[in-house]
Amino acid sequence: xxxxxxxxxxxxxxxxxxxxxxxxxxxxxxxxxxxxxxxxxxxxxxxxxxxxxxxxxxxxxxxxxxxxxxxxxxxxxxxxxxx
Amino acid sequence: xxxxxxxxxxxxxxxxxxxxxxxxxxxxxxxxxxxxxxxxxxxxxxxxxxxxxxxxxxxxxxxxxxxxxxxxxxxxxxxxxxxxxxxxxxxxxxxxxxxxxxxxxxxxxxxxxxxxxxxxxxxxxxxxxxxxxxxxxxxxxxxxxxxxxxxxxxxxx
Ligand SMILES: [Zn+2]
Numbered sequence: 001x002x003x004x005x006x007x008x009x010x011x012x013x014x015x016x017x018x019x020x021x022x023x024x025x026x027x028x029x030x031x032x033x034x035x036x037x038x039x040x041x042x043x044x045x046x047x048x049x050x051x052x053x054x055x056x057x058x059x060x061x062x063x064x065x066x067x068x069x070x071x072x073x074x075x076x077x078x079x080x081x082x083x
Numbered sequence: 084x085x086x087x088x089x090x091x092x093x094x095x096x097x098x099x100x101x102x103x104x105x106x107x108x109x110x111x112x113x114x115x116x117x118x119x120x121x122x123x124x125x126x127x128x129x130x131x132x133x134x135x136x137x138x139x140x141x142x143x144x145x146x147x148x149x150x151x152x153x154x155x156x157x158x159x160x161x162x163x164x165x166x167x168x169x170x171x172x173x174x175x176x177x178x179x180x181x182x183x184x185x186x187x188x189x190x191x192x193x194x195x196x197x198x199x200x201x202x203x204x205x206x207x208x209x210x211x212x213x214x215x216x217x218x219x220x221x222x223x224x225x226x227x228x229x230x231x232x233x234x235x236x237x238x239x240x
Binding site: 008009010011013014016017018021023041042044045048049051052053055056057058059060 | 148151153154162166172180200203204230233234
């Protein structure tokens with residue numbers, strides 16, 4: 001993975017998650033760009049994974065709970081949970 | 084397995100009192116946030132028990148990819164219809180929410196913390212008590228599985 005210029009699809013999809021967090025070294029970014037420029041399946045994977053990440057951010061924002069409800073639930077669970 | 088026991092244990096306890104909260108659309112998610120904390124607490128004390136991961140990730144076998152690491156023919160991503168109005172976005176979010184429930188306990192935690200709660204990898208490693216190498220394997224697996232689930236259940240292009 002370190003020495004070869006060509007990534008395979010498994011490596012490419014793995015590196016995409018790191019890239020998303022800005023955790024990819026320049027050489028790996030270049031390898032990834034090179035791979036996705038030639039592989040339409042990984043290109044599609046990247047597009048769909050980005051879409052999933054963008055949509056996921058909206059999931060919790062629509063589900064705000066009242067503090068009172070949270071307190072009740074927390075109390076309830078703490079009372080019942082034998083950790 | 085252990086995590087699933089905690090989930091079940093906590094849920095059963097909580098359910099006893101849940102009748103009072105019927106109708107709160109988001110109670111499930113709140114419950115889940117608490118469960119996650121319980122599980123994180125548990126894992127913090129059990130660092131070594133959760134790491135049978137060495138054979139997975141880019142270093143090891145994954146059924147989606149062949150010997151050469153390329154997508155197997157029948158596992159290649161297929162395009163889906165992209166949402167283009169608020170209702171379709173909502174629907175896709177609902178579907179992702181549903182798909183994440185089918186992940187195993189640990190990838191599910193990682194997925195929720197990363198994509199729903201928008202934590203970064205360092206924070207997630209800290210809260211779950213896992214090493215970065217395991218984190219990247221878990222998030223990779225979660226992304227592959229969620230995408231696959233969505234492809235299966237979302238509208239085809
Ligand atoms: Zn590829």
